[in-house]
Amino acid sequence: MKSRGILGKIYIFLVMLFLYSPIAVLVVLSFNNSRSRVVWGGFTTKWYRVLIESKSIMEALGTTFILAILSALFASILGLFGAIGIYSMRRRNYRIMLFCTNIPLLNADIVTGIALLLWFVRFLPLGFSSVLLAHITFNIPYVILCILPKLKEMDVHQYEAALDLGAGEAYAFVHILIPHILPGVLSGFLMAVTMSMDDFVITYFTRGAGVNTLSTLIYGELRKGIKPEMYALSTILFFVVLILLILVNLPYERMFSKRTIKKKVNIEK
Amino acid sequence: MINKIISVVCAAILVVSSLSGCSQDLDGTLKRGDVLTVFNYGEYLEPEMLELFTRETGIEVKYEEASTPEEMYTKYKSGGISYDVLCTSDYMVQRLIEEGEAQKIDFSLMPNAANIGQRFWDMTKAFDPNNSYALPYFWGTIGILYDTTKVKGPVDSWDVLFNGDYAGDIIMQDSMRDTFMITLKYLKYSLNTDDEYEIREAGDVLKKQKPDVQAYLVDEARDEVVAGNAAMAVVYSGEAYLGKEFNPDLEYVIPKEGSNLWIDSWIITKNCTNTDAAMKFLDFLCRKDVAQADFEYIYYSTPNEAVIESMDEDLKNNPAVMPTDESLENCEVCTQFDPKVTELYYDLWKEIKAL
Amino acid sequence: MLRYTVRMSRLKGKDMNRKKGRLLAIPYIIWIAGFTIIPLIFILVKAVTDVNGSLTSANLFAIFDPLHRKALLMSLSVAFFSTLICILIAYPASIILRTSRITNKSIILFILILPMWMNFVLRIFAVQLLISNNGVLNYILTAVNLPPLKIINTPWAILLGMVYDYLPYMMLPVLNSVLSIPEDVIEAAQDLGSNRFRVLTHIIFPLSLGGIGSGIIMVFVPSMTEFVIANILGGGKIQLLGNIIEQEFTVTMDWNLGSGLSVSLMAFVLITSMIFGRNNEDTAAGISL
Numbered sequence: 001m002k003s004r005g006i007l008g009k010i011y012i013f014l015v016m017l018f019l020y021s022p023i024a025v026l027v028v029l030s031f032n033n034s035r036s037r038v039v040w041g042g043f044t045t046k047w048y049r050v051l052i053e054s055k056s057i058m059e060a061l062g063t064t065f066i067l068a069i070l071s072a073l074f075a076s077i078l079g080l081f082g083a084i085g086i087y088s089m090r091r092r093n094y095r096i097m098l099f100c101t102n103i104p105l106l107n108a109d110i111v112t113g114i115a116l117l118l119w120f121v122r123f124l125p126l127g128f129s130s131v132l133l134a135h136i137t138f139n140i141p142y143v144i145l146c147i148l149p150k151l152k153e154m155d156v157h158q159y160e161a162a163l164d165l166g167a168g169e170a171y172a173f174v175h176i177l178i179p180h181i182l183p184g185v186l187s188g189f190l191m192a193v194t195m196s197m198d199d200f201v202i203t204y205f206t207r208g209a210g211v212n213t214l215s216t217l218i219y220g221e222l223r224k225g226i227k228p229e230m231y232a233l234s235t236i237l238f239f240v241v242l243i244l245l246i247l248v249n250l251p252y253e254r255m256f257s258k259r260t261i262k263k264k265v266n267i268e269k
Numbered sequence: 270m271i272n273k274i275i276s277v278v279c280a281a282i283l284v285v286s287s288l289s290g291c292s293q294d295l296d297g298t299l300k301r302g303d304v305l306t307v308f309n310y311g312e313y314l315e316p317e318m319l320e321l322f323t324r325e326t327g328i329e330v331k332y333e334e335a336s337t338p339e340e341m342y343t344k345y346k347s348g349g350i351s352y353d354v355l356c357t358s359d360y361m362v363q364r365l366i367e368e369g370e371a372q373k374i375d376f377s378l379m380p381n382a383a384n385i386g387q388r389f390w391d392m393t394k395a396f397d398p399n400n401s402y403a404l405p406y407f408w409g410t411i412g413i414l415y416d417t418t419k420v421k422g423p424v425d426s427w428d429v430l431f432n433g434d435y436a437g438d439i440i441m442q443d444s445m446r447d448t449f450m451i452t453l454k455y456l457k458y459s460l461n462t463d464d465e466y467e468i469r470e471a472g473d474v475l476k477k478q479k480p481d482v483q484a485y486l487v488d489e490a491r492d493e494v495v496a497g498n499a500a501m502a503v504v505y506s507g508e509a510y511l512g513k514e515f516n517p518d519l520e521y522v523i524p525k526e527g528s529n530l531w532i533d534s535w536i537i538t539k540n541c542t543n544t545d546a547a548m549k550f551l552d553f554l555c556r557k558d559v560a561q562a563d564f565e566y567i568y569y570s571t572p573n574e575a576v577i578e579s580m581d582e583d584l585k586n587n588p589a590v591m592p593t594d595e596s597l598e599n600c601e602v603c604t605q606f607d608p609k610v611t612e613l614y615y616d617l618w619k620e621i622k623a624l
Numbered sequence: 625m626l627r628y629t630v631r632m633s634r635l636k637g638k639d640m641n642r643k644k645g646r647l648l649a650i651p652y653i654i655w656i657a658g659f660t661i662i663p664l665i666f667i668l669v670k671a672v673t674d675v676n677g678s679l680t681s682a683n684l685f686a687i688f689d690p691l692h693r694k695a696l697l698m699s700l701s702v703a704f705f706s707t708l709i710c711i712l713i714a715y716p717a718s719i720i721l722r723t724s725r726i727t728n729k730s731i732i733l734f735i736l737i738l739p740m741w742m743n744f745v746l747r748i749f750a751v752q753l754l755i756s757n758n759g760v761l762n763y764i765l766t767a768v769n770l771p772p773l774k775i776i777n778t779p780w781a782i783l784l785g786m787v788y789d790y791l792p793y794m795m796l797p798v799l800n801s802v803l804s805i806p807e808d809v810i811e812a813a814q815d816l817g818s819n820r821f822r823v824l825t826h827i828i829f830p831l832s833l834g835g836i837g838s839g840i841i842m843v844f845v846p847s848m849t850e851f852v853i854a855n856i857l858g859g860g861k862i863q864l865l866g867n868i869i870e871q872e873f874t875v876t877m878d879w880n881l882g883s884g885l886s887v888s889l890m891a892f893v894l895i896t897s898m899i900f901g902r903n904n905e906d907t908a909a910g911i912s913l
Contacts, residue, residue: 008720012732015717019739022750022788025760029753035515037496037759055320078652085649097649100656103664106841106897108849110866111886114873115663117349118670118883126349137659140652169644198744200852205873209306209350210331218745222752222856223336224311225492234746241741245734343877437774443860445875484777484859498757498776615876622863622871623691 023238030231037226047232054229060217063128064197067213071135072192078136079143080185084177086144087151105141112138113205120206127208134206135196142195143188150184190248303328303546308345308355310533311336311488313407315566322553328546336487337444345370345538353541354550360446362403362534363396363605371402371536372544379548381555389572392532395602403534404551407569409506410530410592410600411447412523414491416516419500427455427524429501431474436481440493440502443485445618447529448475450603451503454526460601463610472617479624494519505531507569509589521589527599530592532572670883683884692868692885699865702779703848706786710794710843711836713787717795718802719828733799740792748856751785752776755857777859785853790846794839801835802828837900844900845893865889 030048034041051057086097104112116137120130154177162172200215207216214237221227303326307319311334319330333350335341338361345352345365357365365371376382382404389405397403415424419438430439430451442448450460452471462468483499491508493499495515504512509521535554537547553559560573568590571577577585584590606614674680687696717736721729739747754761755776762772775781805828813827851866863871865885872882 005724008724011720012717012736015713016735018713018788019736019791022747022754023739023742025753026746026750035495037753037756056316078655081648082652082655085646085652088643088645089649097653097656100660103660106845106893106901108845108866108886108889108893110849110851110869111667111890111893112663114869114882114886115667116659117873118666118879119659119663121347121349125351133659137655140655144652194741198741200744209308209333209352214743215745218743218749219852220311220334222745222749223488225489226496230746230749234742234750237746238742242738245738245741337875339875343874346877347873347879479861482861484861486860496756496758619691619871619876622860623694623868 023234026231026234027238029228030235032228032231035226035228047228048236051229051232051236056212056217057214057229057233060212060214063211064213064215067128067132067135068193068196071132071139071196072189074136075139075143075192076185076189079140079188080147080181082140083144083147083151083181083184087148101141101144103141104138105145109138109199109201110205113202116202117205125208126206128211130206130208131203131211131213134202135199138199138202139192139195142191143185146188146191147181147184150181154180303543304331305329305543305546305550306331306333306351306353307550308333308335308341308352308357310334310341310356313356313533313567315562318554318559318562321559322550325553326546326549328549330550339445351540352538353543354535354537354547356406356533356535358446358603359396359532359534360603360605362536365536365538366397366402367605370539372539372541373401374404374537374548374551376400376404379552379555381552381557384555384557384560384573384575386572386574386577389532392530392602393534396604397534402536404536404555405572406533406535406554407507407563407567408530408532408572409570410523410597411442411451411503411505411528412509412521413501414494414504414509414512414519414521415501416494416497416499416518417520418518424501424520424522425525427451427526430503431455431478433481435500437483438500439478439482440490440499441478441482441485442490442503443487445614446603447503448485449614449618450529454524454528454599457526460529461604461606463606465610465613468610468613468617472621475617475621476624479621485622505569506589506592507567510568510587513589523588523592523596523600525599527601530597530600530602532602667883667886670880671887672884674880675878683881684888686881686884687865687888692865695863695865695868698779698862699848702783702786702864703844706783706790706847707794707840707844709783709787710791711798711839713791714794714798714839715802715836718799718832719824721799722802722805722828733803736795736799737792740796744789745852745856747789748785748853751781751788752856755781755784776857777861779858779862781857782854782862782864785857786843786847786850789853790843793842793846797835797838797842798832799835801832801838805831840900841897844896848892848896849889 029037031043031045032041033044033046082101086094086101089097113134116130116134117126120126120133124130124133159172159176162176163169167175197213198215199213200219203213203216204219207213212220214233218230218233221230305328307330309332313334314332316332319332323329333344333352335344338358341355341357342361342364344350345355362371385405389408390400392408393400393403393405413424413427413429415429420429420435429435430441449468449471452474453460453462453467456467456471456474458464458467458471484493486493486502490502490504491512494502494504495512497516504521506521506523509519512519513521535551537544537551541547554563555573557573557575557579560571560576561579564571564573564576570591577591580590588596605611671683672679672681674682686692721732753759755773756762757772757774757776759776765772775784809831810823810827813823818826849866851864851870854862854864854867855870858867869882869885869889872878872885
């Protein structure tokens with residue numbers, strides 16, 4: 001019994017080792033005063049300086065954030081109305097719409113990217129706007145699929161009761177419907193931000209001259225040979241993500257641990 | 270009520286559309302200031318020079334990179350991005366000129382163009398007979414960069430790549446024409462041959478070689494040899510100089526069978542509406558301090574006489590930087606084929622890569 | 625679905641309400657039409673025509689061309705094995721997290737999924753650093769007198785890269801489904817005399833199938849269509865379908881063939897999703913944590 005627990009811990013540890021050793025290598029190399037991948041040339045922070053002074057990296061960073069926020073914002077708005085609309089559809093239309101919503105989600109990125117490229121070159125010069133449109137497009141499904149379950153959970157009677165009691169539709173919409181599905185909208189928004197920041201393939205096909213997100217920039221740099229400032233960039237990104245996620249997850253986590261504590265208490269009883 | 274919802278929806282649509290409208294400013298499609306879209310190979314220009322150019326002229330540069338001439342051609346032709354000036358290799362310049370994609374340039378309007386030596390203008394005539402389209406940028410050869418600690422004896426022939434002695438330790442160029450031409454040279458054919466039999470033979474040699482190849486790379490080939498991940502790589506001459514700087518054990522050779530003498534040149538595309546800015550940019554690149562900075566960034570052979578003059582003797586006598594005339598004896602400049610041969614190349618290259 | 629129909633019948637009286645609700649979907653419908661359906665029609669049209677614009681089916685079936693057969697087989701096998709390995713890693717981890725008495729489970733859960741938020745391309749870069757011929761892994765291996773592993777630029781490197789890159793996408797839905805099985809159900813089974821093994825095979829496993837299905841879609845689909853991992857870890861030597869399609873669009877400039885291959889790829893992907901993802905909303909719920 002006890003050995004099983006230890007085996008389990010070892011297993012989890014090995015999985016973590018697998019997940020984190022490449023990242024650890026990046027972090028260590030970012031402080032290495034040598035271009036080599038294995039020889040330690042002393043401690044340095046010069047790659048961080050190179051990184052901060054690099055105009056192209058900083059620009060790509062800015063583009064990535066602006067793109068993520070804007071696309072997530074528009075996707076959330078469109079997705080919010082879309083989800084409510086789909087929800088009130090009849091069964092057949094509901095299924096058709098759900099299927100269409102799933103297309104960008106299930107389709108290979110490369111197909112989505114190329115399809116958008118073929119379409120965009122007809123009427124739109126490739127650039128920031130084409131990437132933004134593409135990101136909104138692949139972000140909407142995530143938002144909708146986060147909101148729909150919330151709508152399903154909702155007690156329709158509450159909304160109806162509000163109407164029966166004389167609330168205007170707008171009032172009921174804002175005060176009953178919106179608060180109920182807001183968590184869904186929020187998680188959809190966050191997911192859209194994540195997906196937008198992580199995307200490489202669709203951006204690669206739809207971007208225009210001089211528009212780089214971090215993903216496309218890093219890809220370009222990787223194909224040009226070893227760039228130690230990329231180690232520094234990875235390190236910074238990793239810790240930023242770590243801190244952000246801890247901040248975002250704090251309330252959730254507390255909830256979670258409370259629940260597990262309760263469960264434990266129950267079991268012990 | 271319903272009207273309210275509709276108006277909200279309309280407002281949202283308006284915001285989206287107006288936003289994509291103003292983001293077009295970001296693309297430079299609605300020209301506010303002068304914007305120039307420049308297309309170049311990767312690691313082929315000192316990035317600070319772009320900033321300097323913008324500071325001096327107020328012209329903003331959108332800089333795009335590609336790794337092979339074929340990739341450039343496709344990106345240019347697909348029309349998604351409208352490039353103003355681009356720098357590509359001899360045969361691709363020829364193709365673009367022949368397809369009417371280049372604009373004539375009046376080089377007499379560019380004071381610094383005089384820095385380019387006459388012999389380089391003459392070299393350029395191989396693909397631009399009247400010197401009316403292409404501005405020489407860098408030139409050089411293709412050879413083998415090898416690690417003397419891993420390779421026995423001096424290398425003097427393309428044979429080392431194909432005889433299997435260094436299986437798994439060879440890096441080839443992931444660039445169709447370059448890889449074919451060294452193979453044609455190895456087989457003692459002209460690298461501009463349009464004989465189907467000879468080209469197919471080269472293709473067969475490359476297919477047979479594939480298991481021995483560690484990787485097909487372009488710009489990262491040099492770093493792999495420097496890092497000791499491979500014993501040898503087919504590289505352009507400039508890579509050799511920097512490779513030796515990072516790792517003194519490396520040696521560069523132009524094999525005795527001969528090689529390719531390449532010249533990369535700038536052209537102004539027919540889509541370029543702001544030729545004035547484009548000319549300014551090209552002139553800027555010919556200016557001594559700029560050409561010097563670019564040279565010191567990549568160490569390919571420069572056609573800029575002003576820069577050559579101010580080089581120290583060591584550099585001038587370094588065959589990787591300034592190839593000697595005798596080493597160039599067997600070297601040829603690449604020219605463009607007719608479409609049928611190009612098609613054959615593409616097919617064979619696909620077969621090699623798919624193997 | 626049942627709940628939905630019940631609700632719909634309840635709502636019948638409120639038909640007006642629904643009509644207005646439906647109007648809200650209009651901007652979204654326009655968006656889908658403009659940026660999902662029309663582009664797909666475009667790619668379909670390109671796929672069934674040749675350079676001169678006349679109809680042909682050659683591009684659609686080009687995927688079975690001997691020239692592409694190797695890439696197809698390689699893509700299928702790499703996708704299959706990376707999915708399998710991801711399940712084999714993620715499932716036991718989920719079970720362990722559920723059954724063992726490790727404290728701070730939520731922190732471990734967080735740590736297991738964290739790499740997903742690091743940039744996709746950087747994750748591949750990290751793997752490349754680790755396994756290159758002169759990389760850290762071989763440095764350690766030679767230090768302890770083991771032969772170096774020459775896996776960079778081989779299919780193994782691509783497989784490793786895919787497992788590394790997509791593991792969190794398997795981990796998340798699988799963990800989610802395993803951890804959300806109510807304790808009561810398991811207790812009930814135990815009360816009725818099931819042993820641990822039986823609980824695992826008859827309770828936990830069937831109840832977590834949905835999560836596994838989502839995980840399979842989220843790993844299989846991208847790894848089947850991937851080209852970046854193969855480009856960086858395969859050294860231009862190994863081509864997957866994604867690489868061939870990318871080459872057609874960026875180098876060879878045969879957009880018709882590229883579109884044809886994309887459409888055939890889409891068919892593969894759709895079939896996979898139909899088999900494994902009957903309930904698509906689970907997929908989203910799975911990834912949204």
